[in-house]
Amino acid sequence: MAQNDTLLHLFAGGCGGTVGAIATCPLEVLKTRLQSSGLTLRPVFQVQLGTVSGAGVIRPGPVTPRLMQVLRSMLEKEGPSSLFRGLGPNLVGVAPSRAIYFAAYSKSKETFNGIFVPNSGAVHMSSAGFAAFVTNSLMNPIWMVKTRMQLEKKARGEKKMNALQCARYVYRTEGVRGFYRGLTASYAGISETMICFLIYETLKKRIAESQLMSANSDGEKNASDFLGLMLAAAFAKGCASCIAYPHEVIRTRLREEGSKYKYFFQTARLVAVEEGYAAFYRGLIPQLIRQIPNTALVLSTYELIVYLLGQPSK
16 A cells, blocks of 8 residues: 555656646746856946046946846747757656655655654655655756756757757766756755745645535535645745745856856855845746746646545645
């Protein structure tokens, strides 16, 4: 029975991740481009600085392109297919990563329920943190290749690297260690997962309690119940993303090819000094537009499949 439970969570998590990845791929590509340091110094505007004598001094200053500017530029220069760069490794990686995550989350929750107060916030945060650590450690090479593909800029008609070519290039130029660039930032991002699941499980518990209190409750779930789970997942992910977003920018910088960014804290310091603290939130809007519906789709699909196969989520 325990093995069937694990397989069920593996299957449900994989299906949920695949649905979300395909639906939101263009927004992920836009987010990655906005996070990249390659965008920082491209546009230039003139700043009027007043002097003591009243004369003005004209100096150049950088402007970060906005979401629609990046989208327009990509469509004009690279074509519509550029919005799906990295989808291959994303699809290869997202099903197993989500499967591993939800299986590890479900299994660790059983363990932590025996250590902490059952189904408490400590259980949910610890389970989410452990599952994220396992998933990030195993899947980082695939996400590294995906990020490199998303950052590759080629004009229309120019041949772009596929996932295998990109992986070979990373190995040839940086060795095995190259596939683990950005892993420290991913570990820092575990805090986002912990916050997300703490909020989601709390809201999920409230929804379940309201269903039990309903006079017409017969134990069956309907469409409104899953809509409630989608809204709970969306709210949880939105809060968690806003709180923990800076690690995403740092991770993208660490994965850039031939960049000056080497370590987590060194990257954070450089970004803060050279671009200001606002740079840590570049790409947040497309991230929220992508991640909120993506997480809602992933978690609700997961819950639906677990429910339909007759093994309620624990």
